[in-house]
Amino acid sequence: MKTIKMCKIALLIAISMGVIACGSDGKDGVDGADGQAGTPGLPGAPGADAAAPTVSASTMTNVEFINHIVADGMVTVEFGITNESGYAITGLTDASVYLAAKTENGMQRSRDGSVGGNATVGGSSPTTGASLTLLDNGNYQLVAPMAGVQADTEALIRLQVGGGDIAKSPYMLIAKPEMMHTSTTETCYACHVDYAESDLKHAGYVALNTDGEVDFVGGCMVCHNNVPRDIAADGTSLNTGGYAKNTMQMLGHINHQNFEKDFEPANCYTCHAEPVMNTSLAGNGCADCHNTSSSSSYAQVISNSNSSEFDAREFHLNKSGLETLQAMRVSYTAETTAPQKNDAGVWCTTMSLFDVSSGTKTQVNIGALYNKDGDTSGATNVVGKPIVYAGAYLHGYYNESIVGRFAGHGSNEVKTDNADGSRTHCFPSPSSGFDQASIMATARISLSYPGWVQDDGKTSMSFTAYSDAVDQTTGAVVKYERRLAVTSDSCTTCHNSETNYHKNGAYNDGGDDCVACHNNGQDRSAANSAPGFGPMVHSMHWGVGSALSGAKTDADGNKIANSATELSAVNCVSCHADGVDLNAIPNQYIRAKAFNNGDQTKMASPITANCFACHNGDQALNHMELNGGEISAEKGSGNDGTWFTQPTGESCATCHAEGRSFGIEKYHKFER
Structure with missing residues (x-):
């Protein structure tokens, strides 16, 4: 507001x-x-x-901050208030002010008032000596006694007014010290999007600054200070120290460590947009993760550092090995050629890996650096041979969509390492049923790195390449294009480790590498939840796939849902920053998981498949099916070459495209 x-x-x-x-x-x-x-x-x-004219009631109360004065034992605030139509409000009887003081230990407000304080006029528990005076129409003076405040106290101050017939205003931060925190509203809202409109804890406490903009971290720190509340040995509160048991840094560090997949808490840049300059292991934040008695090496590093130069973010990035991964990510690029037939009439593609770290493309010799096929005996990478995987596939490509795997790994696949360092893959036994599709190739090359552990093949640095397609009838090269409805950093906001989920593709570029396997023509398992890339992502984060993934279990062995379920699933803007155009989705079937017998001939209509991933109740499915949607339809016997050419009957976009009477933007958030 x-x-x-x-x-x-x-x-x-x-x-x-x-x-x-x-x-x-x-x-x-x-x-x-x-x-x-x-x-x-x-x-x-x-x-x-x-x-x-003035009013004495409102359904919305707007606050205009005028000024404030901090004196010994007293805080005075002047402000004006108007209703939803801009009329000045008289008759205000309720107002509250809260002050967290900047101390040598950081921001602090104790419950007993010994540090910082709060005061209330009106309500059920008014503060003795506090007063609220109407100066003129709509302008008020709030006088708040606070014994723990001095005239030179630098403080974070929060104001709220309203009660009874006058609607309560949002919390407003009217004063805030410089550099009191290094995380930002933007970094928090990359995932939380609009916390005030969520059903998460304390959503109603989200505060605005005096310009009406959300200050998420500042608002939280009015209560969740840098200093925790003191607790007695029997667990009771002493009301000294800070206001809350959980400090702001504990909420950030402890509660954000155990995400589902490929989140590295040591990547401090994810949350801390500003440099973190702690120089004491016992200081705010460090002790949340580090035991001071067992982290002597870390303590030595920061004790020897210059506080004006030592950035804890950079130290953690280097110490965790993430700096190496980030350097690798921008140092290599992979390519593969459009499929072509060799002299024997066999389809082939040739992959290449290039080192671009110097600014020029230098070809890497795949054969010379390859950990030979089938050698998985070593837990760590073979010295001098960092390439642990190099594979290629051919796909059917139709209407800007990958519609199935035309050829891939098999007993008769032929791999040839060429003198220039490239590798050629030929496939003598391709699948049938792709006569009406063009043929394209994908290639994936995975590199190990210092300290790399195979971990059942689930961690490495992978680079995926997509070729253009070849029209089988004319031989013409068809440019490979695919509609991508997410933004480049949609995945890496949370999956920040630069590694890959089960090695198939990087999270970079909105997970574009994943499409080589998770595409419209291949029904990957995804915990038997959904076909294709979009439906799989929706389901694994918020749908049935989250509950079935089994990636995490509690102490009793019960499966724990994906961490993303803690966030609001309607905040689609987290991934779809530019909205979703239902009219742009190609009207063609995608592979679907058969629910009972594993039959691989089932198909789904695309919008229904995506929506059903989250809206998976019987009533929702019935609505989709009544409007032509399908999630498990028989549309062909395997790769018979026709299923991907058939249009579906779903009419979802008629009512649910953006701007329509029941447009998805009315029920999902596509703007920040």
Whole structure:
């Protein structure tokens, strides 16, 4: 909600009264004669300063901060309030102010008032000595006694007004010290998006600054300070120390360590947009993760550092090995050629890996650096042979969609390492049923790195390449294009480790590498939850796939849902920053998981498959099916070459495309 500025209120009132402030030619009207009655509101009229109408109730209360004074034992705040129509509000009886002081230990507000404090006028527990005075129409002075406050106290101050017939205003931060935290609203909202509109804990405490903009971290720190509340040995609160048991850094460090897949808490840049300059292991934040008695080497590093130069983010990135992974990610690129037939009439593709770290493309010799096929005996990479996987596949490509695997690994696949360092893969026994599709290739090359552990083949640095396609009839090269409805950093916001989920593809570029296997023509298992890339992602984060994944279990061995389920699934803007155009989704079937017998001939209509991943109740499915949607339809016997050419009957976009009467943007959030 945007705060209405006081300078705008007069205009709002004038408009609501139907007053016109200019003549017929757009110029100022004639000044009224001195001493004579004029028309209120017209330029020069004596009545122009007549009191504007006021109200004593509101359904929305806008606060305009004027000023504040911090004195010994006292905080005074002046502010103005208007209702939803811009009219000044009189009769306010309820207001509260909270102050967290900046101390040598960071921000702090104790419950007993010994540090910082709070005061309330009105309500069920008013503060003795606190007062609220109406200065003029809509402007008030709040006087709040706080014994633990001194005149030179630098503080974070939060204000809220309203109660009864006057709607409570949002919390507003009216003062905030510089550099009191190094994470930002933007980094938090990359995942939380709009915390105030969620059903998560304390959503109603989200605060605005004086410009009406969300200050998420600052608002939280009014209560979740840098200093925890003191707790007695029997577990009871002593009401000293800080206000809450959990400090802000504990919420950030401890509660954000155990995400589902490929999140590295040591990648401090994910949350800390500003440098973190702690120089004491016992300081705020460090002890949340590090035991001071067992982290002597870390303590030595930061004790020897210069506080103006030592950035804890950079140290953690290097110490965890993430710096090496990030350097590798931008140092290599993979390519593969469009499929072509060799002299024997066999389809082939040739992959290459290039080192681009110096700014020029230098070809890497795949054969010379390859850990030979089938050698999985070593837990770590073979010295001098960092390439642990190099594989290629051919696919059917139709209507800008990958519609199935035309050829892949098999007993008669032929691999040839070429003199220039490239590798050629030929496939003598391709699948049938792709006569109406073009043929394209994908290649994946995976590299180990220092400290790399095979971990059942689930961690390595992978680079995926997509070729253009070849029209089987004309031989013409068809440019490979695929509609990508997510943004480049959609996945890496959370999956920040630069590794890969079961080696198949990187999270970079919105998970584009994953499409080599998770595409419209291959029904990957995805915990038997959904076909294709989009439906799989929806399901594994918020649908049935989350509950079935089994990636995490509790102490009793019960499966724990994916961490993303803790976030609001309607906040689609986390991934779809540019919205979703249902009309742009190709009207063709995608592979579907058969629910009972594993039959691989089942198909789904694309929009239904995506929506059903989350909206998987019987009533929702019935609605989709009544409007032509399908999730498990028989549309062909395997790769018979026709299923991907058949249009579906679903009509979802008719009502649910953006801008329509029941557009998805009305029920899902596509804007920040």
